[in-house]
Amino acid sequence: MARRNFGPFALVAVPVLTRCATAALQTSREQAPWLDRWMRLGRNDAPDTARARVIRRGSTSLVALLGLVAIGKLYVVTQPAFVGYHIASGYPARAVRWLVDHRSGGETVQ
Numbered sequence: 001m002a003r004r005n006f007g008p009f010a011l012v013a014v015p016v017l018t019r020c021a022t023a024a025l026q027t028s029r030e031q032a033p034w035l036d037r038w039m040r041l042g043r044n045d046a047p048d049t050a051r052a053r054v055i056r057r058g059s060t061s062l063v064a065l066l067g068l069v070a071i072g073k074l075y076v077v078t079q080p081a082f083v084g085y086h087i088a089s090g091y092p093a094r095a096v097r098w099l100v101d102h103r104s105g106g107e108t109v110q
Contacts (some may be wrong), residue, residue, distance in 0.1 A: 076082060087093070
């Protein structure tokens, strides 16, 4: 149950947590100017270079590939044959069918 709801939770929670974290960082920057200098320590404010363009294109390509994989998986897991096979293997459908076919004439315990 928890694994099934993790994705929607992440999609909803991340923007909210990001918004709260941004507000907290903005407040802390106003109260502690040294924190702003510390946070800029690893930034590169240099103009756009060829290396930066290659990294950006690689990142964009990776995101596009992951998106295509996600769409492909969504297509596969929504096919009725796939769903039926996994429901039949995960639930005791054959056992229920056998009980219905071989029902005895007597009372069953309920």
